[in-house]
Amino acid sequence: MKDRARHLDAADPLAAYRxxxxxxxxxxxxxxxxxxxxxxxxxxxxxxxxxxxxGTGLVRSWNDADWIAMPQRIGAKIAPLIGAAPHEVIACDSVSVNLFKLISAALAMRPGRKVVLSEPGNFPTDLYMIDGLERQGLAERRLAKRGDLPDALDEDVALLLLTHAHYKTGELFDMAALTRAAHEAGALVLWDLSHSAGAYPVHLGECEADFAVGCGYKYLNGGPGxxxxxxVAERHHDAVRQPxxxxxxxxxxxxxxxxxxxAPGVDRLLCGTPPILGMAALEVGVDLIAEIGVDRLYAKSKALSEFFRQCVSEHGVELDLVSPTDPDARGSQLSFRHGNAYALSQALIARGVIGDFRDPDILRLGFAPAYLSFTDIAEAASHLAKVLESGEWRRExxxxxxAVT
Amino acid sequence: MKDRARHLDAADPLAAYRxxxxxxxxxxxxxxxxxxxxxxxxxxxxxxxxxxxxGTGLVRSWNDADWIAMPQRIGAKIAPLIGAAPHEVIACDSVSVNLFKLISAALAMRPGRKVVLSEPGNFPTDLYMIDGLERQGLAERRLAKRGDLPDALDEDVALLLLTHAHYKTGELFDMAALTRAAHEAGALVLWDLSHSAGAYPVHLGECEADFAVGCGYKYLNGGPGxxxxxxVAERHHDAVRQPxxxxxxxxxxxxxxxxxxxAPGVDRLLCGTPPILGMAALEVGVDLIAEIGVDRLYAKSKALSEFFRQCVSEHGVELDLVSPTDPDARGSQLSFRHGNAYALSQALIARGVIGDFRDPDILRLGFAPAYLSFTDIAEAASHLAKVLESGEWRRExxxxxxAVT
Known part of the structure; x- marks a missing residue:
């Protein structure tokens, strides 16, 4: 396995980015x-x-260092990663706050419809932001399982809100098909790209998506929080209003x-004063990911996760994979179900293999392709095999x- | 003037903090x-x-570096600066976003009342966040001039929303009296402390204020954005709900x-993942201001602004002061009306005296007491006199x- 990993690393066009x-x-x-x-x-x-x-520029830097234009400038750099035009994207606030803005905007654009449709088990903050609007009397939350979503798209649905790559399983939605289905039902679509932007080539424009939000601290390497x-798709720029x-x-x-x-266009999504320190760190991460390019990143991410599955299998490890086995049907992660997934994740961390746990029983391993090597993957698989064989995860x-799991 | 400034600096107990x-x-x-x-x-x-x-701790730092507790920890450090208990304050989001949360919360706590009362000329974002809720059909904005506020507090008013120290003039509201008036009318009160927190001793608890928000990048020195x-006053901790x-x-x-x-208490005001870089910078600023103490800061700020007025007057400069002449009636600033206030502020900046301009005709000079000396003040007054005498502000x-003025 180690030899194979070395060969794969030698042939990896992204190896130098580590x-x-x-x-x-x-x-x-x-x-x-x-x-x-x-x-x-x-x-x-x-x-x-x-x-x-x-320190030196002080308040003058709003003009002299062009702080004032950071939200638009960074948004324009994110745009090609998600198949959007530069003026359709803006960097601001948190995913949660941006969800609230765009759910509200969609509801206002579909008067007479109050339902926001999503799936159970979507990332909690997506569901909770619908709850917030429901408590204000402005929305009605409806959840339907993946297969039932098309049927749940009736004339009461104002907005379909889905996370493109599922945070627990990595399973991808067919963005084009679901966007089309929503539009046929007269609804708008809001895609949460938190687990795809920067790791998976998203095509918002081609799919005719209406709205999207995404995270700066995962695959965009913008730093904690x-x-x-x-x-916002250009065709909605005049109509979109958010509270x-x-x-x-x-x-x-x-x-x-x-x-x-x-303000015109996406600028009207801005709210308070932009957080310049966070913006500056985000810009460095976005620049780097944009330089590498999402197509190459996703190709490597699939190769990494498939190689991990091979290695694990050769170690004779049997784990219940909850991510799709088809690499084209998942984002940049593999998730396994295990009755003691938390202890397992902790035992791996003790060995220097940092993955995470998602309540109640998921061991989640992410394959961020910009800085992982195939050697990392072979070693991680070997550690996982040892942790399971030895039963060391049973340690108290x-x-x-x-506090944070 | 310079001699007097030197003496004042020598006697200044806060001089070393510069x-x-x-x-x-x-x-x-x-x-x-x-x-x-x-x-x-x-x-x-x-x-x-x-x-x-x-870089090194990575995701482990949510626990190991206690990132997860930063909003509460920093809130508790801000609390004594504003007369609150540690568990009544939390650091999060922007002033604008926090205004939206608390205006919404107040409206939900006063069913049957929709009016949010404020004054014309309040800081725009305060008024715009009411507008946002008004467009959602949840609020009704009412503006009344300072003297007319008590009369405007009728049985339709859910919330009185005021900025403690006015951003343009520095004029202070009588927090205790207006809070009492609002409560007598059955309304709640939300104080925006952006221009007082960290520079003026605020007594939210004593005044029985219900809600407050404030800014981290002004007198708390937390960095841009x-x-x-x-x-949220403890007595409202169970009732407060925000969308x-x-x-x-x-x-x-x-x-x-x-x-x-x-979550219990103010924790439920949290929304998305906390911005750790911004939080870390904010904490340094808050620690330093808390170490100096707001009573001493305000005493010095009054001395600085009064000394500035003396110096300007001795230079024979006549400028229309729009801030209260009584130092106890204003925050830590002096604002002057001038037909060419923008050019004046730019001419001062060219001389290294950085104040700012507020549309349409205000030259605003702030006296942040933690790092200004009386010598600074004497020199600033001298520059102002020269700029006016020479007419150099008339340069094209x-x-x-x-973009940012």
Whole structure:
């Protein structure tokens, strides 16, 4: 296995990019789908922003360092990763807050319809943001299992809200087909790209998606709690209105008018003052991922996860895979069901193999292709086999749940 | 004047704190009320968070570096600056987003009442967040001038939303009296502390305020676009519900349940994943301001602004002061009306005296007491006198408006 891994690494066109990330010694990091690794360029860029732009430039940097244009500039850089036009994407707030904006916008664009349709087991914050609008009396949440979604798309549905790659299983939705089905039912579609943007080639434009949101701190390597992004298809730019109408989304914020007038296009999704430190770190991550390109990243991610499955199988490990076996049907991860998945994940972490656990019984391993080698994968599989064979996951220390799991 | 300034500096108990900030050479910074200066401890702390906690710790730092508790920990440190209990304050999102949460919460707590009362000319984002809820059909915006506010508090008013220190003039509201008036009318009160927190001793508890929000990047020196904070009086902790019910505000976020159940107390104000880089910088600023203490800060700020007025007057400069002449009636700033206030502010910036302009005709000078000396003030006054005497503000270059003014 190790020989094969070495050969695969030697032939890997992305191998050199590992050096652009700060991957800690002794760690095999299979959790880039939770928090992406630190790009080596980030600390210097942040130091420049902090000491130079903030410390010396002070308030002048809103103009002189063009802080004011960061949300649009970073959005435009994210756009090609998700099949959008540069002016259709903006970096701002969190995924949750952007969900609220766009669910609200969709409801306002479909008067007489109140249902927001999603699936049970979608990432919680997606469902909870519908709940928030439901408690305001503005939405009605409806959940239907994957196979039942087309039937659940009736004339009450204002919006279909789905996560493209499932956070637990990595299973992908057919974006084109579901978008079409929603449109045929007169509904709009909002795609959560948190587990696909930057790792999987998304084609929002081709699929005629209406809205999307996505995460900056996973495959975009923007740092913990990085700003998120939001997409609005150009054809909706005049119609879209969202209730978090803060001053930065005003057509002329520095006129300090008493009355709100929305900025053109996606700019009206802005709310408060942009978080410049987070934006600066996000930009470094986005630049790097854009340089590598999502097509190459996804090709490598499939090769990595398939190689992992081979290695595990050759070790004689039998684990219940809950991700699709077809690599084209999943995002950049493999998830396994195990009755003691938490202890298993902790025992792996103790060996330097960082994956994660998702309640109640999922061991989730992410294959962020920008900085993982095939050698990492062979070693990770070997550690997993040893942890299972030895039963070392049964140690008491591995069973104690931390605050964040 | 210079001699007097030197004496005042020698007697200033806060003089040594200037060394704790990175005040650029050749700059007299009278804009700490827009973006506070960089604390000298911030770059190293950020480098530690970026290289150590993110780069090496990776996803483990949510537990190991206690990232998960930053919103509460920083909130508890802000609490004594605003007269709140530690568990009544949380650091999160932007001022705008927090306004939306708390306006919504107040409306839900006053069923049958839809009016949110504020004053014309309040900071735009405060008014725009009411507009957002009005467009959703959930609120009705009512504006009344300062003197007319008590009369405008009728049985339709759910919430009185005011900014404690006015962003343009620095004029302070009588928080205790207006809170009482609102309560007598059956309304709740939300105070925006953006221009008072960290510079003026706020007494939310004593005044029996219901809600408050405030800014992290002005007098708290948290950096450009720093996370904001929100306050909910303990007596409302069980009743408060807000629609931005993201996963971080869930009672058990890592159970990944399909249904939202709010976390106890102010934790339910959390929405998305906390922005750790911004939080880390904010914490350094808050620690430093808390160490100095707001009572001492405000005493010095009054002394600075009164000294500025003296110096300007001795230079024979006549400018129309729109801030209250009584230092006890204003926050940490002086604002002057001038037909060419923008050009004036630009001419001062060219001389290294950074204040700002607020549309249409206000020159706003802030006296952030943590890092300004009386010598700065004497020099700033002298520059202002020279700019006005010489008419150098008439130069064409000073009239061209930048994107951010």
């Amino acid at each position: 050096e652009r990330f700060d991957v800690p010694e002794g760690v095999i990091y299979l959790d880039g789908n939770s928090l992406g690794c630190l790009p080596k360029a980030t600390p210097d860029r942040l130091a420049e922003v902090v000491r130079g732009e903030w 990085a700003p998120a992004f939001a997409f 978090l109408s803060g001053w930065m989304g005003h057509a002329a914020p520095f006129e300090f008018s008493d009355d709100y007038s929305p 220390e591995f069973g104690k749940r931390a | 060394e704790r900030f990175d005040v650029p050479e050749g700059v007299i910074y009278l804009d700490g009320n827009s973006l506070g200066c960089l604390p000298k401890a911030t770059p190293d702390r950020l480098a530690e968070v970026v290289r150590g906690e993110w 720093a996370p904001a904070f929100a306050f 931005l019910s993201g996963w971080m505000g869930h009672a058990a976020p890592f159970e990944f349940s399909d249904d939202y159940s709010p 270059e000073f009239g061209k408006r930048a």
